[in-house]
Structure formats: structure tokens, C-alpha cells
């Protein structure tokens with residue numbers, strides 16, 4: 346049975362290996378000309394446990410990541426949040442990671458076709474049955490969409506599939522990322538890995554981090570939701586340099602703007618003959634935009650679902666019917682999607698919050714609260730949590746707490762809604778669940 350995968354990114358390559366291993370005829374279509382020119386030429390942070398989960402070796406080009414230091418505008422508050430030292434995040438070079446995943450996919454029998462651009466899906470009688478690639482039609486029993494946040498497949502699906510076509514403007518983080526040379530004569534900050542929350546009081550984050558791979562460089566990011574203008578970027582970089590004089594203007598790697606989805610995962614990830622994974626399904630952690638682990642995990646969950654259908658004796662293309670693929674979406678929401686939904690509510694609130702100095706400076710948020718949110722897990726609002734926090738609240742801060750509590754309650758509720766995704770593919774139950782998700786997001790925007 347023929348499977349076409351759009352995009353040889355992180356998720357597409359893991360899925361290609363897993364699906365080929367099931368005996369399917371898998372071809373990956375990638376618009377870049379080679380592994381070396383695919384995506385970014387830098388390194389990114391990933392929790393190592395995902396490699397254990399998917400059974401793939403971590404490329405040797407990796408370094409241990411240090412703990413984050415959260416700063417508010419003007420460094421009014423600078424606070425270190427210790428990461429779990431027993432299993433710290435790793436910063437992994439992208440090109441060796443892509444190469445490792447491509448080797449994995451091809452070793453299982455998948456083919457990768459470079460320099461080929463997917464333009465649209467082919468849909469007949471309500472079923473996705475192929476792709477238009479460089480103007481030519483290619484048929485398939487199953488199309489897997491792994492072509493990133495602006496996938497031309499997802500955005501060209503018929504309305505009746507009810508799959509969101511594009512992320513909202515406020516659900517995309519536009520970032521400038523560069524590795525710049527360090528100026529001579531300046532020491533690194535004592536507290537490193539500085540992330541500026543709501544940098545310059547704009548809805549976004551920036552960072553300045555000593556490069557773990559090259560002691561002569563700093564890793565810099567300036568990002569904002571709803572678009573990063575050249576003026577925003579200039580002001581962001583100037584402010585980073587003011588507080589981090591070690592930053593020079595010499596760009597060594599990167600130095601351009603890219604867009605990352607920062608929202609809850611799609612509420613519809615499957616249709617007959619079609620499924621979507623990774624960034625194309627908006628699976629990045631809404632707080633920081635990390636999505637490598639969820640792309641790898643979603644690829645694995647999808648392949649496990651198809652494998653289960655095969656084991657249950659389904660041998661024809663009906664294994665790719667929406668009703669069978671739906672179990673994949675249930676797994677996504679129950680493993681991590683519900684957490685991302687809850688974190689998205691927190692992120693929307695934080696981007697408009699006008700008392701971040703107090704939030705980060707007081708003891709209301711513990712080390713583990715913020716580390717949780719940054720790693721894609723919600724802050725659990727339990728009676729024990731409320732009692733612990735009561736002890737650190739001063740009477741004058743009660744107003745702020747009263748503004749924060751409804752958001753935490755909504756975030757917890759959103760997580761519960763996410764977890765209670767209908768287990769079976771019953772269109773009316775799915776519609777009802779989806780309405781609840783939309784409603785709680787709408788309330789968070791208000």
C-alpha cells in the first residue's frame with residue numbers, strides 16, 4: 346500500500362521509518378535539495394527521553410543545556426529556574442539530527458525524494474487519495490502531512506473536513522534567531538540562558554544564551570506574536586545588547602526571521618486517507634515553541650495506531666479511514682495535547698499580564714511551576730497548591746492573585762476537556778468536544 350509523506354522534517358522522517366517498518370511502500374516528498382539544506386543550520390533543545398521513547402540514537406553532536414534564567418523587562422526581575430539535572434535537556438545540531446532520522450527512514454526501506462514541492466492534496470469523494478507534486482498528480486492510499494505550520498495540503502483541504510486551514514495571527518510566533526560572535530573583554534553573565542518574558546513589554550520573548558557548541562558565540566533570539574517588524578527587531582536587539590554587552594553585531598549562523606506556531610493542537614488531525622503530525626498540526630509547546638519531541642512522538646503514535654489496525658486484521662486501505670486513524674488523535678490528546686491546551690491558556694494570559702515583575706519576583710510561582718510550563722505541562726491547581734500559595738500571598742497582592750486564579754482554573758478545565766476527547770469516531774460527539782475547546786479558548790482571548 347502506497348504512503349506519501351509531505352515534508353522530510355523531524356516528524357516526517359520518524360513516521361517514514363516507522364511506517365516502512367510496517368511493510369508499507371513509503372515515499373517522502375521534500376522541497377529542499379538535500380539533508381544539508383533542509384531547515385536550520387543550528388542546534389535546538391530537546392528532552393532526551395523522546396529518543397528513548399521512539400528508539401532512535403541521539404546524534405553525537407549534542408551538548409547539555411544549562412538551566413533557564415527568566416528575566417522581565419529591564420531585568421527588573423532575574424530568576425533562575427533549575428532544570429532536572431538527572432535528565433537535562435540536550436542541545437542537538439539540526440543537520441546531524443536530520444541525517445540520523447533520514448538514515449533511520451531509509452534503513453527501513455522508505456524513499457526520500459528531494460527537490461520536489463507538494464502543491465495541494467488530491468481529494469475524490471471525500472477522501473484524500475494523492476498529492477499534486479510539481480504540477481503532477483501522484484496517487485496514494487494514505488497521505489501524511491508533515492509539511493509544517495503553513496502546509497499547502499492542510500490549507501487546501503475541502504471545508505467539509507473541518508480542519509483548520511491556518512493558525513491565527515496571534516497564534517504564530519515570528520522569531521529572529523542568530524548566533525553572534527562574543528565581544529572581547531566581557532564575561533558571560535553569572536546567571537546564563539536568559540529568557541526575557543514579554544520583552545520590552547511586547548507580546549513575545551527574547552533570549553541571550555552563551556552558545557554551548559562554540560565558546561566564542563552567543564545564541565540570540567527575538568520573537569513576538571502577531572509579527573516581528575524590523576523596528577521591533579532593532580529595539581529587541583538593542584535592549585539585549587544593553588543588558589548583555591558581550592553580544593557583538595557579527596552574525597556567525599542564522600540571522601533571519603522564521604515563524605513558529607504557538608497554539609493548542611488541531612482539534613481535527615485525521616480524515617479519510619489523511620493524517621497530520623508535528624508543526625502542521627500545531628504541536629509545539631505554546632509557551633516557548635519547542636516542537637521536536639512532539640513531532641517525533643506524534644509520528645510514533647500514528648504508526649502505532651496503523652500497526653494496531655494491521656494486527657487487528659485490516660489489510661486494505663480502510664486502515665486509513667478517519668474512523669481508524671481517529672485513535673491516533675486520541676493518543677495525541679491523552680499523551681500531551683491536553684497539556685498543550687492548558688499551557689496555551691496560560692500563555693495567552695501571560696502575554697497580556699501587566700504584573701509579570703510580581704509574578705516572577707514573588708514566590709507565587711515555584712521553580713517546578715515554571716519549568717513545567719516551559720516544558721509543555723500545565724500548573725495543576727489543587728487544594729494543596731492553593732494552600733501552599735496562600736502562605737506566600739501578602740494582603741496587598743490579593744488583587745493580582747484574584748486576576749490569576751480564574752486563568753489557572755480555566756487552564757485546568759481546558760486540560761480536562763482535552764483529556765476527555767471522545768474515544769470513538771462519532772462525528773456528533775467530536776463536534777460537541779471541539780465546541781468546548783473553542784469556547785474555552787475564546788474565553789481566554791476575552
Ligand SMILES: Cc1cc2nc3c(=O)[nH]c(=O)nc-3n(C[C@H](O)[C@H](O)[C@H](O)COP(=O)(O)OP(=O)(O)OC[C@H]3O[C@@H](n4cnc5c(N)ncnc54)[C@H](O)[C@@H]3O)c2cc1C
Nearest residue numbers: 352354355356376389390462463492623624635636637640
Ligand atoms: C528559531 C526556531 C527555534 C526552535 N527551537 C526549538 C527548540 O529549541 N526545541 C524544539 O523542540 N523545537 C524548536 N523549534 C521548533 C521545531 O523546529 C519544530 O517544532 C520541528 O522542526 C517540527 O518538526 P516537523 O517535522 O513538524 O516540521 P519541520 O521539521 O519543520 O519539517 C517540515 C518539512 O516540510 C518541508 N516542506 C514544507 N513545505 C513543503 C512542500 N510544499 N513540499 C515539500 N516539502 C515541504 C520543509 O522543507 C521541512 O523539511 C524551533 C523552531 C524555530 C523556527
